[in-house]
Amino acid sequence: MPDSEKRRTRPPAGKKPLNVYIDVDHTILLSTANELHLRPGTREAVARLKAAGHRVYIWSASGASHCHRVVELHGLGEWVDGCFDKDPAVEPPPDLIIDDDWYLVEKYGGFAVRPFRSLDPKDDELLRVLEELESLGHL
């Protein structure tokens, strides 16, 4: 199976608005000793998802307050519909997730990204996810 297919599981087909849950740590955020770095492409990803009519949620095993902090710090608020703890009973239920944890992507469906562990201005993981969503008709 090609790598691009292996990283894509059960994304719902069609045009309906999706509940998209995006992980924080090592998906859109790199924490260093004195800074919280936003992954390249994060703003474009949340803006395009929102513009396409989807609901964009940020969630984290570190809790909703961690998500709020990152959303505020990096000015993502206008595109984000809510912040949550990573709880399997979260409402509304995720239609797809974007996460660096392949196990969770298998569980919920969505897209796995390479863990964001170092700063790379050419990092295009999130743009790649946008391309796949576009090819599936979601953008």
Ligand SMILES: [Mg+2]
């Ligand atoms: Mg993570």
